[in-house]
Amino acid sequence: MRLSIDIDVRLQSRERVFLLNVKFDSIDDRLVIFGPSGAGKSVTIQAIAGLIQPTRGRIELGGRVLFDSAAGINLPARERRVGYLFQDYALFPHLNVVENVGYALRRWPWPLGVAERKRIEDMLKLFGLQGLANSHPRELSGGQRQRVALARALLREPDVLLLDEPFAAMDILLRGRMRQELTDIQGRFGVPMVVITHDLEDVQALADTLVVYDLGQVARTIPCAEWRRREGEVRARELIAEVCAGQYAEL
Numbered sequence: 001m002r003l004s005i006d007i008d009v010r011l012q013s014r015e016r017v018f019l020l021n022v023k024f025d026s027i028d029d030r031l032v033i034f035g036p037s038g039a040g041k042s043v044t045i046q047a048i049a050g051l052i053q054p055t056r057g058r059i060e061l062g063g064r065v066l067f068d069s070a071a072g073i074n075l076p077a078r079e080r081r082v083g084y085l086f087q088d089y090a091l092f093p094h095l096n097v098v099e100n101v102g103y104a105l106r107r108w109p110w111p112l113g114v115a116e117r118k119r120i121e122d123m124l125k126l127f128g129l130q131g132l133a134n135s136h137p138r139e140l141s142g143g144q145r146q147r148v149a150l151a152r153a154l155l156r157e158p159d160v161l162l163l164d165e166p167f168a169a170m171d172i173l174l175r176g177r178m179r180q181e182l183t184d185i186q187g188r189f190g191v192p193m194v195v196i197t198h199d200l201e202d203v204q205a206l207a208d209t210l211v212v213y214d215l216g217q218v219a220r221t222i223p224c225a226e227w228r229r230r231e232g233e234v235r236a237r238e239l240i241a242e243v244c245a246g247q248y249a250e251l
């Protein structure tokens with residue numbers, strides 16, 4: 001799916017102004033945004049999700065224009081068909097796993113119907129969560145919470161998954177396992193994803209296209225999949241590591 005972004009965002013807090021000016025284009029299903037803290041990675045995916053409005057520009061996803069300042073287009077967040085996983089997964093603490101996963105299917109104040117319950121049940125099975133259906137988020141491990149958040153996002157059949165540092169809250173062993181799970185899920189659902197990270201291992205495991213950010217701008221766009229094909233896996237890993245390390249070294 002093609003994701004094309006060319007936006008300016010201006011955010012003002014009491015102390016200062018943050019300006020984001022980014023442009024990139026990718027047809028790969030696995031895009032990673034890498035860069036130091038405060039570079040504007042989260043602001044970018046919030047703009048894709050429709051949670052922040054750019055001051056200028058255009059966002060196109062799979063042939064749909066989500067935002068175009070010149071044409072006066074700004075689709076509301078609920079119409080953008082994006083699944084957004086926040087850094088802390090943003091589960092509802094007072095709802096159990098079934099209710100969290102099925103949140104978007106529920107037509108309040110009516111209870112879930114038979115068909116909706118079946119869809120949720122199938123999703124829980126797929127994510128190995130069926131034994132935890134009645135548990136609340138506080139009773140779940142980090143990996144389980146992430147699976148609930150992923151199941152909830154995928155149940156809405158989004159055009160793209162936006163993942164903001166999906167493994168940041170996990171220990172190293174769990175990170176490795178969840179990276180593999182995420183890759184499997186992405187392949188199975190065929191849903192493109194945009195992943196934000198500071199972690200070079202995430203870049204190596206998940207990036208087909210890598211967009212490196214620095215101070216509110218795109219420093220480089222790297223076609224990692226092409227590098228792997230052209231240079232071989234080992235050499236491509238070295239090159240990607242160099243690009244990412246160079247980025248930090250310049251700061």
Ligand SMILES: Nc1ncnc2c1ncn2[C@@H]1O[C@H](COP(=O)(O)OP(=O)(O)OP(=O)(O)O)[C@@H](O)[C@H]1O
Binds near residue numbers: 012018036040041
């Ligand atoms: N709602 C907001 N109002 C004002 N400034 C904001 C707002 N949201 C983010 N910012 C500022 O925008 C800048 C970029 O933030 P952003 O969260 O996109 O960084 P990031 O690259 O995702 O960093 P991290 O890796 O630490 O999450 C920061 O300086 C932040 O203070």
